[in-house]
Amino acid sequence: MPVDAVEVGDLLLVRPGALVPVDAVLVSEHAVLDESSLTGESLPVERVAGERVSSGAVNGASAVTMRAVALASDSEYQQIVRLVEQAAGSKAKVVRLADRYAVPFTVLSLLIAGVAWAVSGDAVRFAEVLVVATPCPLLIAAPVAFLGGMSRAARHGLIVKGGGTLEQLSRVRSAAFDKTGTITTGRPVLDRIVAAPGFDEKSVLQFAASAEVYSSHVLAKSVVAAAKQQGYALLEAREAEEIATNGVAAQFASDATAAVVTVRVGKPSWLREFAPTLAPAPLEPGELAIYVAVDGRFAGAIVMRDQARGEAGQALHDLRLLGIERTLMVTGDVAATAEPIAARLGIDEVHAECRPSDKVRIVSAVQPRPLIMVGDGLNDAPVLAAADIGFAMGARGATAASESADIVNRYDTLASLPLAVRVGKDTVRIALQSIWLGIIISVALMLVAAFGFLPALVGPGSRRSSTSSRSSVLCAPSDRARSGVRIIADRHGRSCGP
Structure with a gap:
């Protein structure tokens, strides 16, 4: 049914991987949601019955039921859309490059023609000057250069929505970044394995991944992928069961003794019932731990975290070489998670726990300008519209972010950001060279015509x-x-x- 037809109190079925359509209260016992596009929190969020869920969150691997508590027009998603419209409406218009030269060139042409008429006393001299006062450098040179720049950007997966954006890129002085999905990958990856006495890291990860194959939890795929990346073969389970909100239990045949081994993977509160010796793993901000027990013994913990993109450091270095003077991280995540990543990458300042309206307010006050904002989520859409240049990581970004941005990056990499700035600088440099060369030739011909050496009949414009x-x-x-x-x-x- 259309989302606008949802009434307060309606019971909603939200399928796996679907967007929560309106603000609602969870009716199902348990749900795992991806709220990164709203809050910037990279790790999945678990909700239990009775908790409120904001529209725009993405449901996990299990279908859940919710009860609507707001109309679509009053929900979080629609509020962000309205904020995008307000931000786009308040954005200053860009003066096109050719327009900045058109009025002075026209005034200069009329001045030379007028002086030639006044000094010679011949009205024909006025027309002779205007015949060669060709505006072709302004009419042709700049548009051709910008079309070439946009074509060059498109070959590298960058969709530039207008020539004015390339002009802004050539002068950009500040850069602001979202964290989750922009500076970081947005997908939790293996950080380290803490093995308990009697177990090694390989056995902990191999047992955990073999059991997580049978789990629908969003983190299960990350554990399985980590084991495969390490080259560990997954064991075939004789029996497996997922216990909702807690974890998964699976039975395997031991290679050494042919005995059946029971492996449990999940929350520490649940595993402690079967393995009383469980010890919490030391965690840094932004980390989470998945605990493993084997036959009633605590085997260890798998620590995962969201990692900075491998190309992020080089991209920021290249931006500084291209004239970026100030860099900011503007994120909805907590400061304890954002600040260590910013420090490692050399980002100048961090603004954490920001709502969409906070991001717009912070970015609007940043100096020097122009400023480019880089983001990917729904919560980035308003600030992408408000910034001088909005750069959307379109490969994973929400539609609202891509629609409100000036540049959409089709590839999920930050390496395209300095490339975009470089294309903008090259485009404007070539356009200015063409404009000035054309103006110089036109002025020279106007001066020749002003002295009567270039009749109108042989003028280039006749x-x-x-x-x-x-x-x-x-x-x-x-x-x-x-x-x-x-x-x-x-x-x-x-x-x-x-």
């Missing part, structure tokens, strides 16, 4: 015809007008062209 020179002079200046597609006739009624 149209040759079989009419008199006076007819050509009358047609040519009007024919140069490009403000609209018009047909101009000379005094004999013949067409001078569009």
